[in-house]
């Protein structure tokens with residue numbers, strides 16, 4: 001698991017060495033071991049633009065059955081996590097308002113601008129774009145992510161700059177964050193597809209791919 005000292009709250013991004021996390025049970029067990037007595041929240045990810053706000057009443061099982069691709073909360077001592085294998089995991093935190101979020105933004109989520117919807121949901125919880133810090137976890141890079149002309153056209157129509165026929169999703173997510181006023185972005189250059197010794201990749205491994213978990217705990 002990798003943690004980045006510059007990101008100011010408890011967080012992490014798993015890799016191959018932590019396991020492949022095929023089931024919710026495996027994920028829950030791993031978190032119970034590493035963060036005992038800390039409720040674990042994940043949502044039913046479907047590449048949507050939908051955000052779930054945890055207000056203290058939502059139970060982990062209810063979140064798990066909710067279709068969404070981002071979670072926002074001010075609750076302390078809970079884990080909020082997203083699963084990825086090429087898509088961009090985005091961790092957000094406003095240290096002034098103490099509001100956190102996790103986002104799963106693949107190409108569909110990026111087109112749906114789930115980043116914008118999540119930042120808006122954070123603002124409704126008292127956050128301000130000026131204070132929000134962002135961390136982008138391991139994702140597929142342009143070197144391994146050439147896509148169809150049709151998909152490139154969809155990004156261009158959405159007002160996102162694309163060069164050639166490859167997508168760098170992390171770069172596009174960073175542009176979306178900046179458009180919302182979030183400038184404090186940590187985005188180490190990674191590629192889940194070519195860094196195969198370290199990461200799982202849907203594009204490289206197909207439907208039987210393993211999963212990485214990215215999480216925050218306020």
Ligand SMILES: [Zn+2]
Nearest residue numbers: 143144191194
């Ligand atoms: Zn690559």
